[in-house]
Amino acid sequence: MCGIVAGVAGRDIVPVLLEGLKRLEYRGYDSCGVAVHQGGGLRRTRSTARVAELAAQVAQDGVAGGTGIAHTRWATHGAPAEHNAHPHFSNDRIALVHNGIIENHEELRAELQGRGYVFASQTDTEVIAHLVHQLYDGDLFEAVQRATSRLRGAYAIAVFCRDEPQRVVGAREGSPLVLGLGEGESFLASDAMALAGVTDQIVYLEEGDVVDLQPGKCWISARQADGGYRPVQREVRTVHAHSGAAELGPYRHYMQKEIFEQPRAIADTLEGVKGITPELFGKGATAVFKDVRQVLILACGTSYYAGSTAKYWLESIAGIPTSVEIASEYRYRDSVPDPKTLVVTISQSGETADTIAALKHARSLGMEHTLTICNVATSAMVRECRFSFLTHAGVEIGVASTKAFTTQLVGLFLLTLALAQVRGRLTAEQEDAQLRNLRHLPAAVQAVLALEPQVIAWSEDFAAKENALFLGRGLHYPVALEGALKLKEISYIHAEAYPAGELKHGPLALVTAAMPVVTVAPNDQLLEKLKSNMQEVRARGGELFVFADADTRIESAPGTHVIRMPEHYGALSPILHVVPLQLLAYHTACARGTDVDKPRNLAKSVTVE
Template sequence: MCGIVAAVSNRNIVSVLVEGLKRLEYRGYDSCGVAVHQDGTLRRTRSTSRVAELDAQIAADAVAGGTGIAHTRWATHGAPAVHNAHPHFSGDRIALVHNGIIENHDELRAELQSKGYQFASQTDTEVIAHLIHQLYDGDLLDAVQRAVVRLKGAYAIAVFAKDEPHRVVGAREGSPLVLGVGEGETFLASDAMALAGVTDQIVYLEEGDVVDLHLGKHWISQRQADGGFARVERPVRTVHAHSGAAELGPYRHYMQKEIFEQPKAIADTLEGVAGFDPDLFGDKAAEVFDAIDRVLILACGTSSYSGLTAKYWLEAIAGIPCSVEIASEYRYRESVPDPRTLVVTISQSGETADTLAALKHARSLGMTRTLTICNVATSAMVRECELAYITRAGVEIGVASTKAFTTQLVALFLLTMVLAKRRGKLPAEGEAAALRNLRHLPAALQAVLALEPQIIGWAEQFVPRQNALFLGRGRHYPIALEGALKLKEISYIHAEAYPAGELKHGPLALVDASMPVITVAPADDLLEKLKSNMQEVRARAGELYVFADADTHIESSAGIHVIRLPEHYGALSPILHVVPLQLLAYHTACARGTDVDKPRNLAKSVTVE
């Protein structure tokens, strides 16, 4: 999603701003720009191309300065176009970048237009720039503080003024923003990764914070209930963020690299796990787990499918009721709260706006026992939740999540085992067997990855297709959902997933000779039922592509293509079966020539509602 980098320094800071944008490219964007204070004026360069092209344009325009702001934009209000790209100016005095959505922008726009302000864009962001300009009387901090109390919605902003050449003011509400402390210089960014290699001294700003940056010093104030602001102190943390995108090595795309990194990511996520003890999730975990009767999982997109898989585990193994809610829907419906619920949020970035908002809503209903499964230890989600399990997937560059998903599944399986043991549902021999299976997972995944050449052969057959169905049963139904999501988001083939038993309740009408049906067929208790569903497809001339375990006795024949996974893996089978679906989506997208790592219209970290 949108990215912010800002700096106040005595050196030319443009290269730092551009490098920061490059580190945020993985989040997804459709325009970018930089503005600096240069020779007493505001200078700006914007582009609807990639950051590399912006960098060349900056060099051609000779843009340089010690105070500046930069931005990558994912379009919400207004099409991807240069006039909608950030930074936005108000006259020749104010420059501003913004992440988030201002909900009352129409009202503010009308007010500002009545006072003579002219708008050059369709964005909600330009409203903030003009509002600050209208309130500015020589003190930028005062103008920003007075402006933000009038904003409704979510925002992280960075702004500077022509009349104050060594000052940037930032503010956040509902969208992440961090402060970087350097030697004689200060920085702002939407993600600490943007400042890697520049400073490792990071301050995580909290909701309602406004930060005043100068050369080598800063002050933070927080909005109070009465609308005023009070000076506060925030701790400075040493954060060793990844210094940039990893080398691709022998891989064509980051997504392919990340698919093949899954054995290591899972091994890293399991490092130090010697048993299923509550303290895996935090010092207070035993107390919290003993005080709950049910689990509520809140997540979006791929993370919600890991939650759906966990529902099968939690209810079947731990014997605890579990519900899974799409975070963007949960906060807007009437639900029945239960204070003895463990609220579990799942997010790769830990900054997903919908999930954070759903978490706050759950807490407002009295459900205060919270746990997050997250890949970023310093994220807002981790700070907001009582307990946490940090997956160790490493930086995931590709927009389509792969290793973050499988490490989430591992963490959720650990949670299942801990709760099962705590509730007396896990005998000692069951614990030992589960630990053995977890430790064997990386090797089992390597064997699945060796199927790539066969999957490439299938991918070629998907190139002309416009639609596909995915089928699964039981705990593999969410894996079918994830497979369909992967195919549609990177190959742009319309794909849907169904519980296989639902075919005859409607989707079977879509099946004909042109409809590929991808089937997840593990050797579990539902296999014979699944085989019957497959026959329903063949009877309508549908073409089956089956990922089967070795001992399922499903053979290739006319209209039935079979790839066999090396072994059945019991309760952990979903983690193995999702990998060939990832590879199928990846190689189909490659064959169709799409932008695999940066699919159109999508963003990596969705920080707007």
């Protein structure tokens, strides 16, 4: 979501700030800005265009300085407009950028207005800037500590003051912020990727930390239970962050590139997996896996659908009761905790605010067996969980997740097999067979990708539609959900997914010739039931678009279009069947001329609740 880059250096820091913003563009944003200490005062340039346009404007304005902050904003409070863009100023003395949401901003705004402060934006962020200004008494570090003690909600902030020209102060609570250490210079960023090429010496700030950056030195204070602060040391890690500047090569968009990278991403995720053992997830996992009696999966969006798929595997293969919760809902309802629950979080970035909050809630209820399936080794999710499995999807720039989803499924399938093993439900012969299937996955996905020309032909029909229905049964119902999500995310076509058996309980009323019905049709035990559901659609004049396994005996006919999958893949079939659904969404979006990699209103990494 929003991105922060800031720093103090003995050189013009503006190129570092702008390059950092470019590396964070994949998160999604609708405005951006930069502010520096220049000529004894504050200089600022903001834009509702892309970072490239901001950079051109900065050059034209002659903005330069050794102390500065920069930001990409995804609108929450207030429309995407220049006056709402960060950085925000307070009385031309304080400059501040902020990720997160301040829950008590209205009462603070009223208090500050009562003290004479005039607000130029609708944002909750401007409240923090004025609060720091109101509390400032010559020491910015102290003012930020006092200000953050009054904030409720989530924040990562970077702030500097006109009166202290070589100082930047940062703080975090609930939103990620890292400290980068260079030679005589220091930086802050919401993601280590923003500092790639500048420094690889990274400190991951913890909840309640406030950090003070000055030339050649910096220090951190941690908030205590009594509300006070004390100096702390945090581990300095060497992080070789990917710059994010991946080349498109022969592809039109990053999403297309990432769809086609899935065979390699799956192979990389499986590299080093020589056999099935709980220790794939961390030291001591065997004892914990033997102790657990149920699984709770917490996730959002595409990751939630990965978890929903895993529920079928965990219950049928491992024989362990499993529940899957939308993370943003779980922490706000009364649930029945069990300390012998394995709490599994799933996140591409490892910084998803709702999922982290749900994880902490589960732990507060006494469920300490925690495990994450994640793509970023240094993320908050990995640090918060006792066990982890890292997918190796690489950087995913397109907002609509593709290779992250399929590698998450691989990790979840390995978890299923590990739990089955400790529960005595996986023989040596079955383990060998499943490992063979997993190792064949990259080749199987490659064969599915060869179907792209047929999918392109379908996309031309879909581009003219405004609604679509996706059907699946059993293990493939979550795949239908993911297919519908992809179509609506990037083509802006309204799409819904249903278990096919639910058609007659309501959705059938929507079916007309104008409503394409996409059907996931593997050759499994529910195939004949699914064929009956397809007949229900045809009887009402609906048009079917079917992804069918080769041996399903589903034939093309008027009103029924069939693309045949290369092979049936048993329990791992969802990993294959989701790929043509990704391609369908992608090519439909291309045909409609939408911004595929940066769809409107959406952000890649959702770091606010």
